[in-house]
Amino acid sequence: MTTLLQFVEPFQIENLYPLTITRPAADLRCGILTIAEKWMRDLGIGQENTGFLTREHLNHPQSRFKAFRTTESSGTIIQVHGAIIPNPLLIAHTKGLKPGEALSHNNEIIVSCITTESNEISNTINYTDSFDSIDRPYHIFALNGKEIIQDFARITGGRSSSSLTSSNRALGPHPIFIEEGAKVECATLNSNDGPIYIGKNAEIMEGSLVRGPFAMCEGAVLKMGTKVYSATTLGPYCVAGGEISNVVFWGYSNKGHDGFLGNAVLGEWCNIGADTNASNLKNTYDEVKVWNYSSGRFEKSGQQFCGLIMGDHSKCGINTMFNTGTVVGVGCNLFGAGFPRQFVPDFSWGGAQGFVTHKLDAVHKTAALVLSRRKREYGDFEKQIMEYAYKITAPLRGEE
The missing domain is CATH 3.90.550 (Spore Coat Polysaccharide Biosynthesis Protein SpsA; Chain A)
Structure with a gap:
């Protein structure tokens, strides 16, 4: 049976x-x-x-x-x-x-x-x-370091790692595991606080500084000079640069340029514009409040450090600034000077000066272009999900 x-x-x-x-x-x-x-x-x-x-x-x-x-x-x-x-x-x-x-x-x-x-x-x-x-969404980054360690054991137990070339510097007692096809050159890998996992065909470019526990999944890329702090995960085919700390990227999302992102979760097919910075600690050092869809209000998170939570297919332009604990819904397009509000409803278009609705046809068009760039199809199933998301979040945008 x-x-x-x-x-x-x-x-x-x-x-x-x-x-x-x-x-x-x-x-x-x-x-x-x-x-x-x-x-x-x-x-x-x-x-x-x-x-x-x-x-x-x-x-x-x-x-x-x-x-x-x-x-x-x-x-x-x-x-x-x-x-x-x-x-x-x-x-x-x-x-x-x-x-x-x-x-x-x-x-x-x-x-x-x-x-x-x-x-x-x-x-x-x-x-x-x-x-x-x-x-809650913020539990993902809060538990990420612990789960990297657990998953490292699940994935690498009884297996042998590929070799690290002599151009790299590795230090620390915890293991570093490199899958077949991964490329790592002229990087510093510090495993004092936890293991480092580098997935199949992933790449760490020259000058990157990485502290474990850290994981990058298949096809992910760290660009030149990236600074990565502990408890960070790059999902499949993600691209990251700049400074990142305790961030969980899901598949096919990009933060390829300078700027800081910490204690954050990015869904799939997100893009963070160059020099975007997101606060993860209030000036008052108080507990961060985060928007909750179920209650329709901000709730205490129990977190002193909490950065950006971003839903699938959302984007922000260059030099975007995010307040501590900002939640950005699905299918948003953000740009312009100033801080957007701390909760950006799904399918919003705009920034600190205000929002209009990011129309579904435009969302479909952009998503199709983004997926085709990665040789993926934006098919009927993906459209069905986005159409449902657009419909159920209409009241958040003041629509019927």
């Missing part, structure tokens, strides 16, 4: 907006891997037997978030709360579940074991041990 893995959405998925408007919670990247990829590796379940029980706009024949990809007609299904990060103890309890059993934490089911014939739960087990979860 085949074991299937299925991710279910958190009850209040809006708490993770704008990042989860365009993806399931389990597709959030923290560390090197997404939450889904961590569970798949830890449970030994392949992609062909993994699915997502998610929202309607993420279902499409072209979607990578299908319910199941298997052709099996019967099997056991492990259902997992999509915002929960696995650890060895939680994985051991999950593997011990029998059909009809579930683990609950604070009266919420976090993992269940059902079958393709029956989703009935007859025995709920109270799980009292600790685990991490992504309940």
Whole structure:
């Protein structure tokens, strides 16, 4: 009998907006891997037997978030709360579940074991041990250093690294792992505080200074002279330059020039203009308040350091300045002098002087051009997601 893995959405998925408007919670990247990829590796379940029980706009024949990809007609299904990060103890309890059993934490089911014939739960087990979860966007960068270390072990265990050339300087006791095809020249790699992972065909250009824990995924690039502080991740095919500290870039996003970005999360297909700077600490050193889509107001984050949170397909022009804890929604285009307000609604066009709506046709046109530059297609599935995002965020822009 085949074991299937299925991710279910958190009850209040809006708490993770704008990042989860365009993806399931389990597709959030923290560390090197997404939450889904961590569970798949830890449970030994392949992609062909993994699915997502998610929202309607993420279902499409072209979607990578299908319910199941298997052709099996019967099997056991492990259902997992999509915002929960696995650890060895939680994985051991999950593997011990029998059909009809579930683990609950604070009266919420976090993992269940059902079958393709029956989703009935007859025995709920109270799980009292600790685990991490992504309940707000800023939890991603807050947990990123820890998760880089965990994912490094998942990915590199029992494997051999490619060699670092003599033009580089490496120091520190933690390992540096270089995948096949990666290029690193004339860089300083400091692993005193954690490991450094350099993905397949990634590149670190000359003069870059890197402190671990740090990870760059397949095809990512650090441009010449980049300064990278701990707990930073570059997702697949991202480009980064300037000064970055505790930033999580997701796939295909760019910050290729000078300027500072710290304690931040950038979604996919974002672009940060040259000399953009984002504050991550208030002058008063107070706790940072961050916009919450679910409550429709700013909430205390528990973070003294919190920079930019940016949704997919958003861009900012040269010399843009962001206040501490700024949230930029999906599909925005920002430019001009001054600081935009601390919450920029999805599909906004403008800056500190005010906003108009970034019309959907224009968003589609730009996205198609951006994806084609990376030899990717902006297809019907991507359009469906953006059309849904445009519709549900209309009230935030004062539209019906």
